[in-house]
Amino acid sequence: EVQLVESGGGLVQPGGSLRLSCTASGFSFNSYGMSWVRQAPGKGLEWVSTISLSGGNTYYTDSVRGRFTISRDNSKSTMYLQMNSLRGEDTAIYYCAKNIPGPLGLDYWGQGTLVTVSS
Amino acid sequence: IQLTQSPSSLSASVGDRVTITCRASQGISSYLAWYQQRPGKAPKLLIYAASTLQSEVPSRFSGSGSGTDFALTISSLQPEDFATYYCQQVNHYPLTFGGGTKVEI
Numbered sequence: 255e256v257q258l259v260e261s262g263g264g265l266v267q268p269g270g271s272l273r274l275s276c277t278a279s280g281f282s283f284n285s286y287g288m289s290w291v292r293q294a295p296g297k298g299l300e301w302v303s304t305i306s307l308s309g310g311n312t313y314y315t316d317s318v319r320g321r322f323t324i325s326r327d328n329s330k331s332t333m334y335l336q337m338n339s340l341r342g343e344d345t346a347i348y349y350c351a352k353n354i355p356g357p358l359g360l361d362y363w364g365q366g367t368l369v370t371v372s373s
Numbered sequence: 374i375q376l377t378q379s380p381s382s383l384s385a386s387v388g389d390r391v392t393i394t395c396r397a398s399q400g401i402s403s404y405l406a407w408y409q410q411r412p413g414k415a416p417k418l419l420i421y422a423a424s425t426l427q428s429e430v431p432s433r434f435s436g437s438g439s440g441t442d443f444a445l446t447i448s449s450l451q452p453e454d455f456a457t458y459y460c461q462q463v464n465h466y467p468l469t470f471g472g473g474t475k476v477e478i
Binding site for chain 2: 289290298299300301304313314315316349353356357358359360361362363364365366
C-alpha cells in the first residue's frame with residue numbers, strides 16, 4: 255500500500271524558516287518524481303514544486319522560487335521542502351504527492367501538514 | 374497556463390448527470406488531470422491524460438477533450454460524489470490547477 259506521510263508543519267513568524275518532510279512507503283521511491291501542493295484555508299489547490307526521480311531537475315511556482323527548495327533523499331525514501339523567508343500568504347496545508355511519470359498527474363497524496371505564518 | 378472551470382458551484386440531486394468544464398488559456402494536448410476533494414481530506418486523482426480513468430475509480434466518472442476544452446462527467450451522481458472537483462494541466466511548468474467546482478446537494 256502506498257503511503258505518504260508529511261511532517262514538520264507548525265506556527266512560524268513572518269521571515270522565519272521551516273522544513274517539511276514527506277516519508278514514502280509502499281513503492282519504489284527512487285523511480286518516481288514527487289511534488290508539493292498547498293491549499294490556503296478555504297481556497298483551492300496550488301501546485302508548489304516538483305522534483306525528478308533523481309533529484310536532478312526541480313521546478314517551482316513563481317511565488318516561492320528563490321525562497322523554497324525541494325530536495326529528496328532516495329536512501330531514506332523522503333522528500334523535503336525547505337521554506338525560507340516565509341510570508342503570511344504561505345499559510346496553507348501542504349500536501350506531498352507522487353507523480354505519474356510524465357508527469358501525467360498526482361496519483362497518491364499524503365494527509366497534509368499545516369503551516370501557519372503569523373506573528 | 375490558466376485553467377478556468379465552469380461552473381464554480383452547482384446543485385444537483387442523486388442520480389443526476391453532471392458535467393464540469395475546464396478551459397485552458399492555450400493548448401495543452403491531452404495533458405489534463407481531474408481530482409476530487411471531499412471536505413477535510415486530501416485530493417484524489419480521478420482521471421489523467423484527459424480521459425484515462427485512474428485505477429479503482431468508479432466508471433460513472435469520465436473525462437473528455439483535448440487542446441483547450443475539457444470536461445468531467447459524472448453519469449449518475451451518488452451521495453459520496455458531493456465534493457469539490459479540480460482540473461490540473463501537466464503540459465507545462467508551472468503546473469496549474471483550475472479554481473474548483475463545488476458539487477452540492
